[in-house]
Amino acid sequence: MRIPSIIRLPRYKNFDYTPRHYDPVKEDIEERTRKIKNDMNEDAESGTTSSIAGAFRRKTGSSFTGTNYSTSLLQLVIAVILLGGFVGYLFYGNQVFYFLMLGVPVYLYFRFRGIFFKK
Template identity: 45%
Template sequence: MRFPSLFRLPKHQQFRIQPRYYDPVKEEIKERTERIKEEMEGKETGDYRSTKISFKRKTKSAPMTSMLQLGIAALLGVMVLGWLQFGNEIFYYLMWVAVPIYLLYRLKTIRKRK
């Protein structure tokens, strides 16, 4: 008999393995159907499987990323120089420029989606 406790004790963990079912007849049927499909499509078949390795980038984001980094660096440079020259007022002026540019960009991307 166990007494009630404030602490939760871990239960014994059991190792459970679920055996995989392997059906050689099913595997052979699957290979035959794949081979027949390849022959019907006109592809060459052989004992080896031809695989192509592609090292091309799927998205061409490198030029866009570099332009974005350049834009951020330029904005930070203008902010620092403006802060040194005009003080905190430069942030108000930059907001009057940045907000319309941001809104135009958002409208442009929304129109492209439609």
């Protein structure tokens, strides 16, 4: 029987590897046949061909790659506030929190009014 302990001792790690073979030619052929079948189904349903609509449809299925400007600006402001609060606390003590309690609402007021920052 094992004695319970607070310290976790490292154990060996099992590694299970199942090799897979990647065939780019086969994958390319399957991708082309899938696209052709989809195009034939769309043509049969709509009666017309639209390569532009298909291009937009393929783009919407892709993963989200970028962030918009306002989100990145908000993340930057939050990071600056947290870093400024930490550094200010180290230098000035609790007084920096009073400044932040005044500064954050002022920033939010100007932000939502659209005076300094455009939405």
